[in-house]
Amino acid sequence: MFRIFSILFVLGLLLLSCTKDNADECDDDVPEYIDTTTLISLYNGMQSHNAGTDCKKCHQKGGNGKGWFVVSGTVYDSLMQQVFPNATVYIYDGLTSADPLLATIEVDSLGNFYTTQDIDFKNGLHVEVYGKSFTAKMGSLIYAASCNKCHGVTTNRIWTK
Ligand code: HEC
Ligand code: HEC
Numbered sequence: 001m002f003r004i005f006s007i008l009f010v011l012g013l014l015l016l017s018c019t020k021d022n023a024d025e026c027d028d029d030v031p032e033y034i035d036t037t038t039l040i041s042l043y044n045g046m047q048s049h050n051a052g053t054d055c056k057k058c059h060q061k062g063g064n065g066k067g068w069f070v071v072s073g074t075v076y077d078s079l080m081q082q083v084f085p086n087a088t089v090y091i092y093d094g095l096t097s098a099d100p101l102l103a104t105i106e107v108d109s110l111g112n113f114y115t116t117q118d119i120d121f122k123n124g125l126h127v128e129v130y131g132k133s134f135t136a137k138m139g140s141l142i143y144a145a146s147c148n149k150c151h152g153v154t155t156n157r158i159w160t161k
Contacts, residue, residue, distance in 0.1 A: 033061075034061075035061075035066070035067060035068050037066055037067040037068075037116065038067070038116050038117075039066070039067035039069070039114060039115070039116050040105070040106075040114070040115045040116065040117065041105060041106055041107060041108045041112060041113045041114050041115065042106050042108060043085075043086045043106045043107070043108070043109075044085075044086065044108065044109050045106075045108035045109060045110075046108065046109055046110065047108070048108055048110050048112040048114065049110070049112075050112075051074045051083050051110055051111050051112055052074050052148060052152050052157070053148060054146055054148045054149045054153075055069050055072035055073070055112075055114060055146065055148065056069055056072060056146040056149065059072065059114070067114070067116050068116055069114045069115065069116060069146070070115055070116060070117060070118065070119050070145060071089070071091065071103065071105060071113070071114065071115050071117075071119065071145035071146075071147070072112070072113065072114040072115075072145070072146060072147065072148070073089075073112070073113055073114075073145075073146070073147025073148045073151060073158055074111050074112050074113075074147075074148055074151075074152075074157070074158065075087045075089075075107050075111050075113065075129055075131075075158050075159065075160060076111065076157045076158065076159045077159060077160075077161060078134075078159050078160075078161045079159075080156060080157045080159050083110060083111025083112075084107070084111055084131060084159070084160055084161070085107060085108065085109040085110065085111055086106070086107055086108075086109065087107040087111075087113075087129055087130060087131050087160050088104060088105070088106060088107065088129070088130045089103075089104075089105040089107065089113050089127065089128075089129050089130075090103070090104055090105075090127065090128045090129075090130065091103040091104075091105070091119065091125050091126070091127050091142075091145070092125060092126040092127070092128070093123070093125060093126075094125075094126055095126055095141070096126060097126070097128055097137075099126065102119055102125065103115065103117065103119055119145070121142065121143050121144060121145065122143070124141030124142065124143055125141060125142050125143075125145075126138070126141060126142075127142055127145075129158060129160045130160065131160030131161045132161065133161055134160050134161045135160070136158070136159060136160045
């Protein structure tokens, strides 16, 4: 009997220690779910949704979206109201487009782009968005690429023409 109580007691402690505040300590106990789905947007693609939202709210560890996006966002036209389909997002390892190209991401027909490919952002990367007659270039480097986390929230929507 005593043994059962002590087991229950220990289990109780384990449960108590797994609150949100110290989730790190629990990582070792709970087998980690890793979504290895490869999802990369393509010109004329129709699979995406939720244009303008921060895709990574759901498409990352802990979210319910399929695929964990490394880069994601939405491109609009110059009036920033309508989406701009089939643009192209280029990501460079450096300060300008003269530096090595790390990724070319096709924007789908809903204006959205996303990729689960592994890209190392730690040095800061340069990004450009090619439309049909205009290339929009971000002036500063990006260190994370959930583009809609800033664009449409703390700065203009991403646009091209
Ligand atoms: C509120 C949560 C949420 C947000 C925000 C969200 N998604 Fe999703 N997404 C999901 C869920 C859940 C699924 C899987 C169920 C489904 O297919 O509807 C999904 C599915 C998808 C799929 C299809 C995957 C497949 O192979 O079936 C794509 C592509 C996608 N999302 C792209 C995006 C993009 C791009 C954005 C941002 C512009 C975005 N999502 C924002 C929750 C979200
Ligand atoms: C941390 C916030 C943040 C993230 C993340 C971010 N941006 Fe930006 N972006 C800005 C800000 C602020 C500006 C305006 C100042 C500048 O150009 O540096 C900007 C400017 C731009 C411009 C030029 C806009 C213009 O009006 O000329 C483009 C294009 C752009 N970003 C694309 C992107 C893309 C594509 C991504 C994702 C791969 C991205 N940005 C991620 C904050 C962000």
